[in-house]
Amino acid sequence: MIRSMLFIPGNSPSMLQNADIHRADALILDLEDAVSPDQKDAARVLVRRAVQALGFAGCKLIVRINPVDTAYCEEDIRAMVPLKPHMIMPTKVGCPETVQAVSAMVGEAEAASGIPRGAVGLIPLIETCEGIENALAIARADPRVKALFLGAEDLTSDMRAKRTKAGQEIGYSRAKIVSCARAAGVEVYDTPFTDVNDEEGIEADTALAKSMGFTGKASISPRHVPVINRLFSPTPEEIEYAWEVLDIIEEARRQGKGAISLRGKMIDKPIVDRARFVLQMAKMLGGEGV
Amino acid sequence: MSKLCTTLRSAMEKAGLTSGMTISFHHHLRNGDHVLNMVLAEAAAMGIRDLTVQASSLFDIHAPLIDHIKSGVVTGVEANYIGQLVGRELSLGLLDKPVVFRSHGGRPAAIESGRVHIHIAFIAAPTADCQGNLNGLYGPSACGSLGYAFSDARCADRVVAITDNLVPYPAMPASIEETVVDYVVPVESIGDPKGIVSGTTRITRDPVGLLIARYAAEVIRHSGLLKDGFSFQTGAGGASLAVTRYLAPIMKELGVKGSFGLGGITGYMVDMLQEGYFQKLLDVQCFDLKAVESIRDNPSHQEISAVRYASPDAKTAAVNNLDAVILGATQVDEGFNVNVHTDSNGFIMGGSGGHSDTAAGAKLAMIVAPLFRARLPIVVDKVITTSTPGSTVDVLVTQRGIAVNPARQELAHSLKAAGLPVYPIHDLRSMAERLTGVPRPVARGNRVVAKVEYRDGSLLDEIYQAKD
Numbered sequence: 045m046i047r048s049m050l051f052i053p054g055n056s057p058s059m060l061q062n063a064d065i066h067r068a069d070a071l072i073l074d075l076e077d078a079v080s081p082d083q084k085d086a087a088r089v090l091v092r093r094a095v096q097a098l099g100f101a102g103c104k105l106i107v108r109i110n111p112v113d114t115a116y117c118e119e120d121i122r123a124m125v126p127l128k129p130h131m132i133m134p135t136k137v138g139c140p141e142t143v144q145a146v147s148a149m150v151g152e153a154e155a156a157s158g159i160p161r162g163a164v165g166l167i168p169l170i171e172t173c174e175g176i177e178n179a180l181a182i183a184r185a186d187p188r189v190k191a192l193f194l195g196a197e198d199l200t201s202d203m204r205a206k207r208t209k210a211g212q213e214i215g216y217s218r219a220k221i222v223s224c225a226r227a228a229g230v231e232v233y234d235t236p237f238t239d240v241n242d243e244e245g246i247e248a249d250t251a252l253a254k255s256m257g258f259t260g261k262a263s264i265s266p267r268h269v270p271v272i273n274r275l276f277s278p279t280p281e282e283i284e285y286a287w288e289v290l291d292i293i294e295e296a297r298r299q300g301k302g303a304i305s306l307r308g309k310m311i312d313k314p315i316v317d318r319a320r321f322v323l324q325m326a327k328m329l330g331g332e333g334v
Numbered sequence: 335m336s337k338l339c340t341t342l343r344s345a346m347e348k349a350g351l352t353s354g355m356t357i358s359f360h361h362h363l364r365n366g367d368h369v370l371n372m373v374l375a376e377a378a379a380m381g382i383r384d385l386t387v388q389a390s391s392l393f394d395i396h397a398p399l400i401d402h403i404k405s406g407v408v409t410g411v412e413a414n415y416i417g418q419l420v421g422r423e424l425s426l427g428l429l430d431k432p433v434v435f436r437s438h439g440g441r442p443a444a445i446e447s448g449r450v451h452i453h454i455a456f457i458a459a460p461t462a463d464c465q466g467n468l469n470g471l472y473g474p475s476a477c478g479s480l481g482y483a484f485s486d487a488r489c490a491d492r493v494v495a496i497t498d499n500l501v502p503y504p505a506m507p508a509s510i511e512e513t514v515v516d517y518v519v520p521v522e523s524i525g526d527p528k529g530i531v532s533g534t535t536r537i538t539r540d541p542v543g544l545l546i547a548r549y550a551a552e553v554i555r556h557s558g559l560l561k562d563g564f565s566f567q568t569g570a571g572g573a574s575l576a577v578t579r580y581l582a583p584i585m586k587e588l589g590v591k592g593s594f595g596l597g598g599i600t601g602y603m604v605d606m607l608q609e610g611y612f613q614k615l616l617d618v619q620c621f622d623l624k625a626v627e628s629i630r631d632n633p634s635h636q637e638i639s640a641v642r643y644a645s646p647d648a649k650t651a652a653v654n655n656l657d658a659v660i661l662g663a664t665q666v667d668e669g670f671n672v673n674v675h676t677d678s679n680g681f682i683m684g685g686s687g688g689h690s691d692t693a694a695g696a697k698l699a700m701i702v703a704p705l706f707r708a709r710l711p712i713v714v715d716k717v718i719t720t721s722t723p724g725s726t727v728d729v730l731v732t733q734r735g736i737a738v739n740p741a742r743q744e745l746a747h748s749l750k751a752a753g754l755p756v757y758p759i760h761d762l763r764s765m766a767e768r769l770t771g772v773p774r775p776v777a778r779g780n781r782v783v784a785k786v787e788y789r790d791g792s793l794l795d796e797i798y799q800a801k802d
Contacts (some may be wrong), residue, residue, distance in 0.1 A: 061706070061769055062542050065733045097769065241539070266541035 045204050045328045046070045046104055046191075047276035048269045049233060049262040053078035053162075054087035060094040063103070067273060070104040076111075076135050084116050087121040095127045096174035104130035106167060111136040112145055121146070125153035131165040131190055136198070138174035140185030147186040162188060167233070171195030172202045176217045183228030190258065192225045194218060196235035205331035209245050211252065222257040231259040250275045277329055278322045286319035286326075336585045337518045338464050342376050342496065344452075345517040349492040353383045355453035355653075357409070358490060360483035361391035362458065362470055362619060366418075366529025369458040369496050369730070371398045372521070378407045386410030388452055390441060390640075391685070394419040395529060404650050412450070414438050414685050422681030425783055425800035432796075433784035435675065438618070439644025439691035440789035442485035447647060449791060452688030455490035457483050457510065458524045462497035466515025467508035470620075470637075471630040473499025475525040478620025479599075480509045484639035484755040500526045509637055532622050537576045537602065542733045546702050547576030549754065550660055550731045554796065555584050556752040557698050557745060559657040564590055566612070567597040567653075567692055568660040568684040570621040573702040576603040577660050585611050596652050597659075597688060599635070604628040607635060616652050617689075618643040644691035646789045653688070661689055663730075664704045665717045668759050670724030670739050672701055673717035675786060678710045680776045682784060686721045691789050692766045693726040698745075705732040710773055711766030713737075713759060718776060719786060720795040730759060737762050777801045 052059050052069035054075045063071050073095075079087040095105065107124040109132055110116035116135075118154040124132065142164060159222050166188040170179055176199065183192055196214045197207060205213040218234065225232035234253035237246045246268045253261050254275055261272045277288070289304060294315055296304035304311050338347035352358070357377075359370045370389065375398070377385060383406045392399065394417045402408045403423075416424065424433055436444060444450040449490040452570040459468040460475045468487075470480045475498055487493050487510045495510075500520045504512075538544065550573070554560055566581070568574045579602075594614040595603045597621065601624030607615050608628075615635040620626045628635045644653045653659075665673040666685070672693075677683045693699035703712045712732070728745065730737040737759035738746035750756045757765075779799030 058708075062733060063544060066541060153586075267544065 045325060046231070046233075047133060047260040048272040049260065050266060050269055051078070051105065051108075051236065051262060051264045054091045055079045055083045057090060060090065061098065063094075064098065064100040066269045068103060068266070068269045069260070069273070070106055071100060071129065072106045072108050072133060072262065074108045075124075076108045077114070081308070084110070089122065092123060092127060106131045106133050108133040108169070112142050117146070118149055121149045121153050122156075125150055125159065125164055126157040128159060129164060131167040133167045133169050133193060135169045136172060136175075137168035137170060137182055138172050139178050140181045143168055143182055143185035143189060146155065147188045150188065164188070165190035165269070167191040167193050169193045169195050170221055171198035173199070176220055179221050179224035180227055183224050183230050189228075189230055191219055191231035191233060193233045193262070194221050194235045197238070208251070209242070211249065218256050218258075226257065232257070234258040234261040236262045236264045237268065238264060240267060246271050247275070278325050282322050283326050286322040287313060289319035290323070337466055337516065339517050339519045342372060342519050342521065343380065345494045346373070346376060346380065347555050348517055349454045349494050350447055351377065351380070351382060351454055353385070355449060356386040356388050356579045358388040358452045358455045358486045360458065360486060361389060361393070361415075362477040362480055362482065363475060363525040364477075365393040365395045366475070366526035367393065367395055367458060368523055368525050369456055370396050372496075373456050374399065374402045374407060378402060378405065383407055384409045386412065388450060389413045390438070391415035391687070393417045396420055398718055399591070400428065412436065414441055415687050416682050416685055418681075418683040421684075425676075425681040425797070426802060427779070427781055427783055429783070432782050435671070435685050435784055435786045437644065437686040437690045437778065437789045438482065438640050438688040439653065440787055442640040443645040443647040443789065444787075444791060445485040445489045446641065446645070447483065451484055452490035454492045454494060455486035457484070457487060457493060457495045457515070459495040459497040459510075460524070461499045461500055461501055462495050462518050463503040463505040463512075464518055465503055465512035466485050466493070466495050466510070466518050467503070467505040467512045468495055468497075468510040468515065469505060469507055470509065471507070471626070472501075473497070475499070475523070475527060475530060476626050476627040477530050479617045479637040481618035481643060483510060485641060492516045494519060496521055496524055496565045498522060512787070527574045531620060531626060537579055538572055541571040541598055542704055544576055546573040546704065546731055548580050549736060550700055550702050551578045551580035551584055552752065552754055553700060553729055553731060553736060553749060554581060554658050554698070555588075556748045556754070557658065558748065559698055560585065560588060560590055562591050564592040565594045565596065565655060565657045566592060566659070567656055567696070568603075569662055570598055570600050572662060574660045574662055575600060575602060577702070578606060582606060582609070582611055586665050596656055597692070599625040599629070601625055607632070616643070625772065644688055644789070646691075646694075651695065653692050656692060656696040657697040658700065659692040659696040661693060661701050661722075662697065663701045663712065665712060665714050666701055666703065666730050666759075667714050667717045667724070668763060670726070670727040670730065670759065671717050671720045672722040672727060673719045673720040674721045675784075676797060678718075678773070678776070680718050680798065681736070682797060690722040690726070693722045694773070694789065698729070699727050700729045700731060700776045701727060702731045705734050705762060705766045706770050709770050711763065711770050713763040713766055714773075715763070719797050721786060722793070723788070730762070732762060734765055735762055
């Protein structure tokens, strides 16, 4: 389960060497925006060696690669797939054909490295208006797609909107990408909150993302990771309620009742599904669950 | 008798400065201090030679000392801390006679016992009256506490106060009283306020430092010491200061009311006093303006002498009442010995200060340090210089794990039970070396350039000449 993703510039030895200590569920090792064109080769070498030397145990690895229409994309894939990352993040994805092109290159790299076909997933970065409008098709474009990722900085530029902390300008995009991801049966991750010193801001922005249905959220600062992990984890109250739901459903089944209520509210299938999900999360986080 | 002297030279002449003497200085004006430089320049102009500088600390601003050593004006240096600029030259063998390092507690003990004899103490006085009642609370060079200067003033043959804030008699309060001061010299400026105290001490924003600080606060939580009456000291730099950020919420959560904060005091410790986490602050040195304002205005924030702070010869000293202290390190070895004197190439760039004193006195002495800096591991087989003996160090906290001194097994069990990442120190060293490789041994000369005295006066280690 991935609640938090932490961006790590692929050309920063000091950040790479401590990348896994911040308890992020996933690391996004960045070969794209964080790396200037003259450092692309060096960043690939550094990331490869860092993964080989450090292992980053406990963190799922995602590699953000350069856009498919650049000369760097194919080389990024060839260099990164042998490291068996959990997912590759193609960038500036506007249509399903981009996903399919990347998937084909990943498949070739898997074959060349002796990695089982399909082992490396994709998490397309949706950061254009075209991508938002095609989000459902992108999510369904290839079986490798495990999740969608919203990138608000480039998106708002494409929208010709001003990026704000409150985020009204991306409200539609957030709702749309969540809806499309859920329709396609994949996970969905929210854009980072970019003011690293605004502690109240990251709380509010993360709470909003959770309330809108995102699976988790990315961060450009390790200081935001604990907040994201906390807010995307079930609370003790949620876990307690989930157990009550399952207990009362079991009780209803024993008594042969078709309908049952808890705390004055009818317990229907969505509530039961939600309770099971909460307890699955609790179990994955080391607590008692189902 | 008039103690006022119109010039520094006349005060130095009246005090009887001659070649071969030991003259002392305190470091509360830190990297803004003008006094040491002006005294040595005047001594050089008088044709004085062969002086021993007995300073509580030397900073980069004291770089003119290097030329005074080259010209023979100064032939001996004794200090508790020496900054990088002067330290580098001393490491290369600038002095024929080894530098003597002491601790903040060891120095006043040596002075008061007579093992160190000061002929003339030069006291930088942010406020003084004509008879030599002195304090650090007011004036353009206000620095707060004058705690390190008390023994110098009490034990030197002659005491010269140098001030840029001469006030009508009697100056109040009198941290150092007229009873021990021989001469008072008004000068235009004793220091640069920008270098004396920082405007505001800021907690690090480095995520690695913050993670280390969070672990350190959790170690305190699970140490068994965090209960009403808890006492605490932490430094002003890096992760040390950040521990306060995480400790305060834990104290609030547990409803713990601490007794006192100790040491060099920052605005963050003042905040904890004002918010009721601690009832008193015992202050031997102020690190920022907020601390200076607090020691001036808040009766619960009290100036203390270096003797009361940390002297091993005192009947009791504050460090012996300390529950937990957070300390830094440039190196820690597998025996938990700590180096804060020399860098990874063996160059002097620091000193014990109160490191070994607080480690010896506190119930929990915790070192906080990143596991590696740049490409160099912090945990090593053997430290280049032993500043603090491993027998007095309880815990090392790094971003990748916590090591507990094997002598503190009960603490290791508590921390493990709390889910903290506790490893043998050897494993932390291996983790670091897996990333950095094993550093080559440092090349150094055969000549001893400095001796490190432990707080009780015994020889703890020797620093050998560094190679450029």
